[in-house]
Amino acid sequence: MSNEVGTRKSAILLMAVGEDRAAAALNLLPTAMVQELGLAMSKLSQVSRSELASVLREFREETEQLSALHLGSSDYIRAVLKKALGEDRASDLLEDILRAEEPDSGIGRLNQLEASEVAELIRDEHPQILATLLVHLDRAKAAEVLEKLPTRLRHDVVVRVATFGGVQPAALKELTDVLTEMLSGEGLKRSRLGGVRTAAEMVNLMNSANEEETIAHVRELDDTLAQRIVDEMFVFENLLGLEDRSIQRLLKEVESDSLIIALKGAPIELRDKFLKNMSNRAAETLREDIELRGPVRVSQVEAEQKTILQAARRLAEAGEIVISSPGADEFV
Secondary structure, three states: OHHHHHHHHHHHHHHHHOHHHHHHHHOOOOHHHHHHHHHHHHOOOEEOHHHHHHHHHHOOOOOOOOOOEEOOHHHHHHHHHHHHHOHHHHHHHHHHHHHOOOOOOHHHHHHHOOHHHHHHHHOOOOHHHHHHHHOOOOHHHHHHHHHHOOHHHHHHHHHHHHOOOOOOHHHHHHHHHHHHHHHOOOOOOOOOOOOHHHHHHHHHOOOHHHHHHHHHHHHHHOHHHHHHHHHHHOOHHHHHHOOHHHHHHHHOOOOHHHHHHHHHOOOHHHHHHHHHOOOHHHHHHHHHHHHHOOOOOHHHHHHHHHHHHHHHHHHHHOOOOOOOOOOOOOOO
C-alpha cells in the first residue's frame, strides 16, 4: 500500500511543478518507473487542496498560493514525456500507459494465438495491412509470424514496417472491422507507430538465416533503410552477450569519460559486466566516478552508448571480438 501512496504523491508533485521540471525529473528515471508514474498521472482526475498541500509540505515547498489541481491529464502527460524522452519514445510509452487500463483488444487476442494460426489468418491480406497488424503485436510474436510468411511477402512486410508512419482513423476503423469479423472481438482502438526500431526488433528475433536474408533484401531496395535497421538491431544491452575477453578488448578502445556516461544509463548487470573485467583499482575508480557524476541527459547517455557500439562494431568487423544476436546459437 505504501508503494501505491508514494507513487500517487510523486505523480501529484510532477503534475504540480510544471512541464519543464517534471520532464527534467523523468529524464533521470528508468523507463519502467517513468511508465509507472505516467500511469499514475493518467489516473489523477482531481486533487484536493489539502492533499496537494500535504504532498508539497513533504518536499518542503511553499503551498499558500497554490490552488487545487483540476487536471486534463492526457495533454500534459504527452507534453512532459515528449520533453523528457523525445517524440517517438513518448508516443510509444503513452500508448502503453493508456493501453494498460483497457481490456484485451483484438490485437491482444492475436497475441494469444499460435504464430502459425495468426499467419494463416492474415496471410491473404494486403502487405500494408499485415504490417499494420504486426506493429501492434508483441515483438516476439511478430517475429514468429513473419517467419511463417512466404519469403517474398515477409520481405515486403518488413520494408513496410520500417517505413510505417501510422494509420488514418478511417483506415484504422476499416481494419478494426476486418479484425472484428476475424476474431469476433473489439478490434483495434489505436495505432501504435511502426518504424525502423519496430522492424529491427522483429528482425532481431528471427533465426540467423532469415535475419540475414531479410536484411539483404531490404538493402537491395534501400541501402540506407537497411543500415538504419541494422543499427537499431545492435543496442547497448547486446554487449551483455560479449565474452569477458571481448569486453576487455573493447575497454581499450573506449575513453573513460565516455564509459562513465554510457554506464550511468545502463542496466546494473551490464555495468557489473564492465566492472568485473577491469582491475580492482580501475573498477573502484569507475564506480565512484559514476556515483559522483551529476544528472546526465538521456540524449548524452545514448550518444556515448552509440560511440561505444560503433567501436564494438569496428572490432567485430576486424574479427577481434564476436558479437552474438539475442537468441543466437551458442558454442558448446
